[in-house]
Amino acid sequence: MRVRIASNSCIKGPYYRIVLNPPSKVNITPGQFLMLRPATPCNSYDPLLPRPFSIHRVDQSGNIEILYKVVGRVTTILSMIVEGDEVDILGPLGNGFPVNREVVGDNILIIAGGIGAAPIIGLGETLRTNYPDRPIVIILGGRGEADLLCVEDLKKTAAEVIITTNDGSVGIKGYVTDALEEYLSRRCDPGLRTTVYACGPSPMLQKISEITGTRRNIETYFSLEANMACGIGLCMGCAVKRRDRGYYLVCKDGPVFRGDTIVL
Ligand SMILES: Cc1cc2nc3c(=O)[nH]c(=O)nc-3n(C[C@H](O)[C@H](O)[C@H](O)COP(=O)(O)OP(=O)(O)OC[C@H]3O[C@@H](n4cnc5c(N)ncnc54)[C@H](O)[C@@H]3O)c2cc1C
Ligand code: FES
Known part of the structure:
Protein backbone atom coordinates (compact mmCIF):
# COMPACT_ATOMS: atom_id res chain seq x y z
CA MET A 1 0.00 0.00 0.00
CA ARG A 2 1.30 3.46 -0.89
CA VAL A 3 0.89 6.01 1.91
CA ARG A 4 1.57 9.72 2.26
CA ILE A 5 4.07 11.13 4.75
CA ALA A 6 2.50 13.51 7.26
CA SER A 7 5.88 14.48 8.73
CA ASN A 8 9.46 13.30 9.08
CA SER A 9 11.90 14.92 11.45
CA CYS A 10 15.09 14.33 13.37
CA ILE A 11 14.56 13.70 17.09
CA LYS A 12 18.25 13.81 17.90
CA GLY A 13 21.50 12.62 16.29
CA PRO A 14 20.77 9.68 13.96
CA TYR A 15 17.24 9.12 15.33
CA TYR A 16 14.14 10.21 13.38
CA ARG A 17 10.36 10.05 13.70
CA ILE A 18 8.32 9.52 10.54
CA VAL A 19 4.53 9.82 10.56
CA LEU A 20 2.55 7.94 7.89
CA ASN A 21 -0.97 8.88 6.90
CA PRO A 22 -2.74 5.66 5.77
CA PRO A 23 -6.15 5.89 4.05
CA SER A 24 -7.88 4.03 6.91
CA LYS A 25 -7.12 3.37 10.57
CA VAL A 26 -5.23 0.14 11.34
CA ASN A 27 -5.52 -1.90 14.54
CA ILE A 28 -2.22 -3.06 15.93
CA THR A 29 -0.78 -5.09 18.78
CA PRO A 30 2.33 -3.43 20.28
CA GLY A 31 5.41 -5.15 18.86
CA GLN A 32 4.00 -5.62 15.35
CA PHE A 33 5.95 -4.16 12.46
CA LEU A 34 5.68 -2.84 8.90
CA MET A 35 7.82 -3.58 5.87
CA LEU A 36 8.58 -0.16 4.43
CA ARG A 37 10.25 1.03 1.24
CA PRO A 38 10.60 4.60 0.02
CA ALA A 39 8.47 5.12 -3.11
CA THR A 40 10.96 5.90 -5.85
CA PRO A 41 10.61 8.14 -8.92
CA CYS A 42 9.52 6.25 -12.07
CA ASN A 43 9.13 3.08 -9.92
CA SER A 44 12.88 2.41 -10.01
CA TYR A 45 14.16 -0.71 -8.20
CA ASP A 46 16.54 1.16 -5.91
CA PRO A 47 16.18 0.36 -3.07
CA LEU A 48 15.00 -3.08 -4.14
CA LEU A 49 13.95 -4.51 -0.79
CA PRO A 50 11.79 -3.01 1.93
CA ARG A 51 12.99 -2.95 5.55
CA PRO A 52 11.18 -3.91 8.77
CA PHE A 53 10.27 -1.19 11.29
CA SER A 54 8.29 -1.51 14.52
CA ILE A 55 5.13 0.51 14.83
CA HIS A 56 5.89 3.05 17.53
CA ARG A 57 2.37 4.34 17.93
CA VAL A 58 -0.95 4.89 16.13
CA ASP A 59 -2.33 8.32 17.01
CA GLN A 60 -5.99 9.37 17.47
CA SER A 61 -6.44 10.19 13.79
CA GLY A 62 -4.95 6.89 12.63
CA ASN A 63 -1.51 8.19 11.67
CA ILE A 64 1.23 5.58 12.15
CA GLU A 65 4.44 6.72 13.86
CA ILE A 66 7.78 5.00 13.36
CA LEU A 67 11.06 5.81 15.11
CA TYR A 68 14.16 4.92 13.15
CA LYS A 69 17.91 5.13 13.39
CA VAL A 70 19.90 6.01 10.27
CA VAL A 71 22.31 3.10 9.78
CA GLY A 72 22.45 2.39 6.02
CA ARG A 73 20.96 2.85 2.56
CA VAL A 74 17.21 2.76 3.21
CA THR A 75 17.26 4.68 6.46
CA THR A 76 19.44 7.37 4.84
CA ILE A 77 16.92 7.74 2.00
CA LEU A 78 14.11 7.80 4.56
CA SER A 79 15.78 10.63 6.46
CA MET A 80 15.57 12.80 3.32
CA ILE A 81 11.84 12.28 2.77
CA VAL A 82 9.58 15.27 3.37
CA GLU A 83 5.90 15.86 4.11
CA GLY A 84 3.76 14.90 1.11
CA ASP A 85 6.22 12.29 -0.23
CA GLU A 86 5.12 8.66 -0.30
CA VAL A 87 6.37 5.27 0.94
CA ASP A 88 5.18 1.72 0.25
CA ILE A 89 4.21 -0.29 3.32
CA LEU A 90 3.07 -3.81 4.05
CA GLY A 91 1.52 -4.59 7.41
CA PRO A 92 0.91 -4.60 10.32
CA LEU A 93 2.86 -7.87 10.34
CA GLY A 94 3.89 -10.50 12.87
CA ASN A 95 2.84 -11.30 16.41
CA GLY A 96 3.28 -8.55 18.98
CA PHE A 97 3.82 -8.73 22.75
CA PRO A 98 1.24 -10.91 24.54
CA VAL A 99 -0.75 -8.89 27.10
CA ASN A 100 -3.43 -11.39 28.15
CA ARG A 101 -4.16 -12.28 31.81
CA GLU A 102 -2.42 -15.66 31.62
CA VAL A 103 0.84 -13.94 30.68
CA VAL A 104 0.97 -10.69 32.63
CA GLY A 105 2.39 -11.10 36.14
CA ASP A 106 1.97 -9.04 39.33
C1 LIG B 1 10.93 -6.69 13.54
C2 LIG B 1 11.93 -5.58 13.37
C3 LIG B 1 11.61 -4.31 13.82
C4 LIG B 1 12.52 -3.26 13.66
N1 LIG B 1 12.16 -2.04 14.10
C5 LIG B 1 13.00 -1.00 13.91
C6 LIG B 1 12.62 0.31 14.33
O1 LIG B 1 11.53 0.52 14.87
N2 LIG B 1 13.49 1.32 14.10
C7 LIG B 1 14.72 1.11 13.50
O2 LIG B 1 15.48 2.07 13.31
N3 LIG B 1 15.10 -0.11 13.11
C8 LIG B 1 14.27 -1.17 13.28
N4 LIG B 1 14.64 -2.41 12.87
C9 LIG B 1 15.95 -2.54 12.21
C10 LIG B 1 15.83 -2.03 10.77
O3 LIG B 1 15.09 -2.94 10.01
C11 LIG B 1 17.22 -1.84 10.16
O4 LIG B 1 17.87 -0.81 10.86
C12 LIG B 1 17.09 -1.46 8.70
O5 LIG B 1 16.81 -2.63 7.97
C13 LIG B 1 18.36 -0.83 8.19
O6 LIG B 1 18.20 -0.61 6.80
P1 LIG B 1 19.28 0.21 5.99
O7 LIG B 1 19.07 -0.06 4.54
O8 LIG B 1 19.28 1.63 6.42
O9 LIG B 1 20.64 -0.40 6.47
P2 LIG B 1 21.39 -1.63 5.81
O10 LIG B 1 22.10 -1.15 4.59
O11 LIG B 1 20.46 -2.77 5.67
O12 LIG B 1 22.44 -1.91 6.94
C14 LIG B 1 23.58 -1.04 7.07
C15 LIG B 1 24.47 -1.53 8.16
O13 LIG B 1 23.85 -1.27 9.42
C16 LIG B 1 23.76 -2.45 10.18
N5 LIG B 1 22.51 -2.37 10.91
C17 LIG B 1 21.31 -2.82 10.50
N6 LIG B 1 20.40 -2.59 11.44
C18 LIG B 1 21.05 -1.95 12.46
C19 LIG B 1 20.66 -1.44 13.71
N7 LIG B 1 19.40 -1.55 14.12
N8 LIG B 1 21.60 -0.83 14.51
C20 LIG B 1 22.87 -0.74 14.10
N9 LIG B 1 23.30 -1.21 12.92
C21 LIG B 1 22.41 -1.81 12.11
C22 LIG B 1 23.78 -3.58 9.17
O14 LIG B 1 24.28 -4.78 9.77
C23 LIG B 1 24.73 -3.03 8.13
O15 LIG B 1 26.06 -3.27 8.49
C24 LIG B 1 13.78 -3.49 13.03
C25 LIG B 1 14.11 -4.78 12.59
C26 LIG B 1 13.19 -5.81 12.76
C27 LIG B 1 13.53 -7.19 12.28
S1 FES C 1 11.60 -12.15 5.99
FE1 FES C 1 11.16 -13.57 4.43
S2 FES C 1 10.66 -15.36 5.57
FE2 FES C 1 10.93 -13.86 7.10
Whole structure:
Protein backbone atom coordinates (compact mmCIF):
# COMPACT_ATOMS: atom_id res chain seq x y z
CA MET A 1 0.00 0.00 0.00
CA ARG A 2 1.30 3.46 -0.89
CA VAL A 3 0.89 6.01 1.91
CA ARG A 4 1.57 9.72 2.26
CA ILE A 5 4.07 11.13 4.75
CA ALA A 6 2.50 13.51 7.26
CA SER A 7 5.88 14.48 8.73
CA ASN A 8 9.46 13.30 9.08
CA SER A 9 11.90 14.92 11.45
CA CYS A 10 15.09 14.33 13.37
CA ILE A 11 14.56 13.70 17.09
CA LYS A 12 18.25 13.81 17.90
CA GLY A 13 21.50 12.62 16.29
CA PRO A 14 20.77 9.68 13.96
CA TYR A 15 17.24 9.12 15.33
CA TYR A 16 14.14 10.21 13.38
CA ARG A 17 10.36 10.05 13.70
CA ILE A 18 8.32 9.52 10.54
CA VAL A 19 4.53 9.82 10.56
CA LEU A 20 2.55 7.94 7.89
CA ASN A 21 -0.97 8.88 6.90
CA PRO A 22 -2.74 5.66 5.77
CA PRO A 23 -6.15 5.89 4.05
CA SER A 24 -7.88 4.03 6.91
CA LYS A 25 -7.12 3.37 10.57
CA VAL A 26 -5.23 0.14 11.34
CA ASN A 27 -5.52 -1.90 14.54
CA ILE A 28 -2.22 -3.06 15.93
CA THR A 29 -0.78 -5.09 18.78
CA PRO A 30 2.33 -3.43 20.28
CA GLY A 31 5.41 -5.15 18.86
CA GLN A 32 4.00 -5.62 15.35
CA PHE A 33 5.95 -4.16 12.46
CA LEU A 34 5.68 -2.84 8.90
CA MET A 35 7.82 -3.58 5.87
CA LEU A 36 8.58 -0.16 4.43
CA ARG A 37 10.25 1.03 1.24
CA PRO A 38 10.60 4.60 0.02
CA ALA A 39 8.47 5.12 -3.11
CA THR A 40 10.96 5.90 -5.85
CA PRO A 41 10.61 8.14 -8.92
CA CYS A 42 9.52 6.25 -12.07
CA ASN A 43 9.13 3.08 -9.92
CA SER A 44 12.88 2.41 -10.01
CA TYR A 45 14.16 -0.71 -8.20
CA ASP A 46 16.54 1.16 -5.91
CA PRO A 47 16.18 0.36 -3.07
CA LEU A 48 15.00 -3.08 -4.14
CA LEU A 49 13.95 -4.51 -0.79
CA PRO A 50 11.79 -3.01 1.93
CA ARG A 51 12.99 -2.95 5.55
CA PRO A 52 11.18 -3.91 8.77
CA PHE A 53 10.27 -1.19 11.29
CA SER A 54 8.29 -1.51 14.52
CA ILE A 55 5.13 0.51 14.83
CA HIS A 56 5.89 3.05 17.53
CA ARG A 57 2.37 4.34 17.93
CA VAL A 58 -0.95 4.89 16.13
CA ASP A 59 -2.33 8.32 17.01
CA GLN A 60 -5.99 9.37 17.47
CA SER A 61 -6.44 10.19 13.79
CA GLY A 62 -4.95 6.89 12.63
CA ASN A 63 -1.51 8.19 11.67
CA ILE A 64 1.23 5.58 12.15
CA GLU A 65 4.44 6.72 13.86
CA ILE A 66 7.78 5.00 13.36
CA LEU A 67 11.06 5.81 15.11
CA TYR A 68 14.16 4.92 13.15
CA LYS A 69 17.91 5.13 13.39
CA VAL A 70 19.90 6.01 10.27
CA VAL A 71 22.31 3.10 9.78
CA GLY A 72 22.45 2.39 6.02
CA ARG A 73 20.96 2.85 2.56
CA VAL A 74 17.21 2.76 3.21
CA THR A 75 17.26 4.68 6.46
CA THR A 76 19.44 7.37 4.84
CA ILE A 77 16.92 7.74 2.00
CA LEU A 78 14.11 7.80 4.56
CA SER A 79 15.78 10.63 6.46
CA MET A 80 15.57 12.80 3.32
CA ILE A 81 11.84 12.28 2.77
CA VAL A 82 9.58 15.27 3.37
CA GLU A 83 5.90 15.86 4.11
CA GLY A 84 3.76 14.90 1.11
CA ASP A 85 6.22 12.29 -0.23
CA GLU A 86 5.12 8.66 -0.30
CA VAL A 87 6.37 5.27 0.94
CA ASP A 88 5.18 1.72 0.25
CA ILE A 89 4.21 -0.29 3.32
CA LEU A 90 3.07 -3.81 4.05
CA GLY A 91 1.52 -4.59 7.41
CA PRO A 92 0.91 -4.60 10.32
CA LEU A 93 2.86 -7.87 10.34
CA GLY A 94 3.89 -10.50 12.87
CA ASN A 95 2.84 -11.30 16.41
CA GLY A 96 3.28 -8.55 18.98
CA PHE A 97 3.82 -8.73 22.75
CA PRO A 98 1.24 -10.91 24.54
CA VAL A 99 -0.75 -8.89 27.10
CA ASN A 100 -3.43 -11.39 28.15
CA ARG A 101 -4.16 -12.28 31.81
CA GLU A 102 -2.42 -15.66 31.62
CA VAL A 103 0.84 -13.94 30.68
CA VAL A 104 0.97 -10.69 32.63
CA GLY A 105 2.39 -11.10 36.14
CA ASP A 106 1.97 -9.04 39.33
CA ASN A 107 5.20 -7.20 38.48
CA ILE A 108 5.83 -5.97 34.95
CA LEU A 109 9.35 -5.24 33.80
CA ILE A 110 10.04 -3.74 30.36
CA ILE A 111 13.62 -3.46 29.12
CA ALA A 112 14.75 -1.55 26.03
CA GLY A 113 18.11 -0.64 24.54
CA GLY A 114 18.63 2.14 21.96
CA ILE A 115 16.09 2.06 19.12
CA GLY A 116 14.48 -0.90 20.97
CA ALA A 117 12.49 1.83 22.75
CA ALA A 118 10.35 2.23 19.61
CA PRO A 119 7.72 -0.49 20.27
CA ILE A 120 7.67 -0.34 24.06
CA ILE A 121 5.72 2.91 24.40
CA GLY A 122 2.65 1.18 22.95
CA LEU A 123 3.30 -1.87 25.12
CA GLY A 124 3.58 0.23 28.28
CA GLU A 125 0.42 2.20 27.47
CA THR A 126 -1.58 -0.98 26.79
CA LEU A 127 -0.40 -2.66 30.00
CA ARG A 128 -1.11 0.44 32.09
CA THR A 129 -4.64 0.70 30.66
CA ASN A 130 -5.43 -3.01 31.08
CA TYR A 131 -3.72 -3.55 34.46
CA PRO A 132 -3.77 -0.19 36.28
CA ASP A 133 -3.03 -1.82 39.66
CA ARG A 134 0.17 -3.59 38.55
CA PRO A 135 3.42 -1.63 38.81
CA ILE A 136 5.37 -1.26 35.58
CA VAL A 137 9.12 -0.73 35.84
CA ILE A 138 11.01 0.22 32.69
CA ILE A 139 14.77 -0.14 32.29
CA LEU A 140 15.98 1.98 29.38
CA GLY A 141 19.58 2.00 28.20
CA GLY A 142 21.84 3.49 25.57
CA ARG A 143 25.50 4.14 24.88
CA GLY A 144 25.07 7.73 26.03
CA GLU A 145 22.45 10.39 26.66
CA ALA A 146 21.99 10.84 22.88
CA ASP A 147 20.76 7.23 22.54
CA LEU A 148 17.98 7.49 25.11
CA LEU A 149 14.63 7.83 23.36
CA CYS A 150 11.12 8.60 24.63
CA VAL A 151 12.19 9.14 28.24
CA GLU A 152 9.40 11.60 29.09
CA ASP A 153 6.71 9.43 27.46
CA LEU A 154 7.97 6.37 29.33
CA LYS A 155 7.84 8.23 32.64
CA LYS A 156 4.12 8.85 32.07
CA THR A 157 3.56 5.12 31.57
CA ALA A 158 5.65 3.50 34.28
CA ALA A 159 5.80 3.63 38.06
CA GLU A 160 9.57 3.87 37.68
CA VAL A 161 12.01 4.36 34.79
CA ILE A 162 15.57 3.21 35.48
CA ILE A 163 18.08 4.69 33.04
CA THR A 164 21.50 3.29 32.22
CA THR A 165 24.20 4.62 29.89
CA ASN A 166 27.48 2.93 29.00
CA ASP A 167 29.38 6.21 29.37
CA GLY A 168 27.60 7.26 32.57
CA SER A 169 26.36 10.54 31.03
CA VAL A 170 22.87 9.94 32.51
CA GLY A 171 21.52 7.46 35.06
CA ILE A 172 23.46 4.40 36.19
CA LYS A 173 26.80 3.83 34.44
CA GLY A 174 26.66 0.42 32.80
CA TYR A 175 24.26 -1.79 30.88
CA VAL A 176 20.53 -2.41 31.25
CA THR A 177 21.46 -5.91 32.33
CA ASP A 178 23.42 -4.53 35.34
CA ALA A 179 20.30 -2.63 36.41
CA LEU A 180 18.16 -5.72 35.80
CA GLU A 181 20.40 -7.91 37.95
CA GLU A 182 20.34 -5.33 40.74
CA TYR A 183 16.57 -4.88 40.53
CA LEU A 184 15.78 -8.59 40.58
CA SER A 185 18.24 -9.38 43.40
CA ARG A 186 17.41 -6.52 45.76
CA ARG A 187 14.10 -4.90 44.96
CA CYS A 188 11.80 -7.44 43.35
CA ASP A 189 9.67 -9.59 45.67
CA PRO A 190 10.48 -13.20 44.63
CA GLY A 191 7.07 -14.25 45.97
CA LEU A 192 5.32 -12.26 43.24
CA ARG A 193 5.05 -13.37 39.67
CA THR A 194 7.10 -11.17 37.34
CA THR A 195 6.79 -10.87 33.56
CA VAL A 196 9.64 -9.39 31.54
CA TYR A 197 9.41 -7.88 28.05
CA ALA A 198 12.57 -6.89 26.18
CA CYS A 199 13.54 -5.25 22.91
CA GLY A 200 17.06 -4.36 21.80
CA PRO A 201 20.26 -5.70 20.25
CA SER A 202 20.97 -9.46 20.32
CA PRO A 203 23.81 -9.42 22.91
CA MET A 204 21.50 -7.56 25.30
CA LEU A 205 18.70 -10.09 24.79
CA GLN A 206 21.12 -13.01 25.32
CA LYS A 207 22.27 -11.59 28.64
CA ILE A 208 18.69 -10.88 29.75
CA SER A 209 17.75 -14.45 28.86
CA GLU A 210 20.57 -15.74 31.07
CA ILE A 211 19.53 -13.53 34.01
CA THR A 212 15.76 -14.05 33.86
CA GLY A 213 15.35 -17.44 32.21
CA THR A 214 18.35 -19.62 32.98
CA ARG A 215 18.96 -18.34 36.52
CA ARG A 216 15.50 -17.39 37.74
CA ASN A 217 12.87 -19.03 35.57
CA ILE A 218 11.06 -15.71 34.99
CA GLU A 219 8.73 -15.64 31.98
CA THR A 220 10.38 -13.35 29.42
CA TYR A 221 9.27 -12.17 25.98
CA PHE A 222 11.82 -10.97 23.44
CA SER A 223 11.27 -8.90 20.33
CA LEU A 224 13.96 -10.11 17.90
CA GLU A 225 15.71 -8.30 15.08
CA ALA A 226 16.63 -10.19 11.91
CA ASN A 227 17.45 -9.40 8.31
CA MET A 228 14.16 -9.55 6.43
CA ALA A 229 13.58 -9.52 2.69
CA CYS A 230 9.86 -10.31 2.46
CA GLY A 231 8.36 -10.00 5.96
CA ILE A 232 5.68 -12.61 5.23
CA GLY A 233 7.33 -16.02 5.50
CA LEU A 234 8.34 -16.55 1.87
CA CYS A 235 12.10 -16.01 1.62
CA MET A 236 13.17 -18.00 4.75
CA GLY A 237 15.81 -15.34 5.41
CA CYS A 238 14.87 -14.61 9.01
CA ALA A 239 15.10 -18.04 10.66
CA VAL A 240 15.82 -18.37 14.39
CA LYS A 241 16.56 -21.70 16.05
CA ARG A 242 13.82 -23.29 18.17
CA ARG A 243 14.59 -24.84 21.55
CA ASP A 244 12.91 -28.12 20.61
CA ARG A 245 13.91 -28.65 16.99
CA GLY A 246 13.85 -26.81 13.70
CA TYR A 247 13.45 -23.09 13.14
CA TYR A 248 10.92 -20.29 13.55
CA LEU A 249 10.62 -17.41 11.11
CA VAL A 250 11.02 -14.09 12.93
CA CYS A 251 8.65 -12.31 10.52
CA LYS A 252 5.78 -14.82 10.68
CA ASP A 253 6.14 -16.60 14.04
CA GLY A 254 7.55 -13.51 15.82
CA PRO A 255 9.07 -11.00 16.06
CA VAL A 256 8.08 -11.54 19.72
CA PHE A 257 8.94 -14.95 21.20
CA ARG A 258 8.80 -16.46 24.66
CA GLY A 259 12.41 -16.80 25.77
CA ASP A 260 12.28 -20.51 26.56
CA THR A 261 11.12 -21.42 23.04
CA ILE A 262 14.11 -20.08 21.09
CA VAL A 263 17.92 -20.19 21.03
CA LEU A 264 19.20 -16.62 21.09
C1 LIG B 1 10.93 -6.69 13.54
C2 LIG B 1 11.93 -5.58 13.37
C3 LIG B 1 11.61 -4.31 13.82
C4 LIG B 1 12.52 -3.26 13.66
N1 LIG B 1 12.16 -2.04 14.10
C5 LIG B 1 13.00 -1.00 13.91
C6 LIG B 1 12.62 0.31 14.33
O1 LIG B 1 11.53 0.52 14.87
N2 LIG B 1 13.49 1.32 14.10
C7 LIG B 1 14.72 1.11 13.50
O2 LIG B 1 15.48 2.07 13.31
N3 LIG B 1 15.10 -0.11 13.11
C8 LIG B 1 14.27 -1.17 13.28
N4 LIG B 1 14.64 -2.41 12.87
C9 LIG B 1 15.95 -2.54 12.21
C10 LIG B 1 15.83 -2.03 10.77
O3 LIG B 1 15.09 -2.94 10.01
C11 LIG B 1 17.22 -1.84 10.16
O4 LIG B 1 17.87 -0.81 10.86
C12 LIG B 1 17.09 -1.46 8.70
O5 LIG B 1 16.81 -2.63 7.97
C13 LIG B 1 18.36 -0.83 8.19
O6 LIG B 1 18.20 -0.61 6.80
P1 LIG B 1 19.28 0.21 5.99
O7 LIG B 1 19.07 -0.06 4.54
O8 LIG B 1 19.28 1.63 6.42
O9 LIG B 1 20.64 -0.40 6.47
P2 LIG B 1 21.39 -1.63 5.81
O10 LIG B 1 22.10 -1.15 4.59
O11 LIG B 1 20.46 -2.77 5.67
O12 LIG B 1 22.44 -1.91 6.94
C14 LIG B 1 23.58 -1.04 7.07
C15 LIG B 1 24.47 -1.53 8.16
O13 LIG B 1 23.85 -1.27 9.42
C16 LIG B 1 23.76 -2.45 10.18
N5 LIG B 1 22.51 -2.37 10.91
C17 LIG B 1 21.31 -2.82 10.50
N6 LIG B 1 20.40 -2.59 11.44
C18 LIG B 1 21.05 -1.95 12.46
C19 LIG B 1 20.66 -1.44 13.71
N7 LIG B 1 19.40 -1.55 14.12
N8 LIG B 1 21.60 -0.83 14.51
C20 LIG B 1 22.87 -0.74 14.10
N9 LIG B 1 23.30 -1.21 12.92
C21 LIG B 1 22.41 -1.81 12.11
C22 LIG B 1 23.78 -3.58 9.17
O14 LIG B 1 24.28 -4.78 9.77
C23 LIG B 1 24.73 -3.03 8.13
O15 LIG B 1 26.06 -3.27 8.49
C24 LIG B 1 13.78 -3.49 13.03
C25 LIG B 1 14.11 -4.78 12.59
C26 LIG B 1 13.19 -5.81 12.76
C27 LIG B 1 13.53 -7.19 12.28
S1 FES C 1 11.60 -12.15 5.99
FE1 FES C 1 11.16 -13.57 4.43
S2 FES C 1 10.66 -15.36 5.57
FE2 FES C 1 10.93 -13.86 7.10
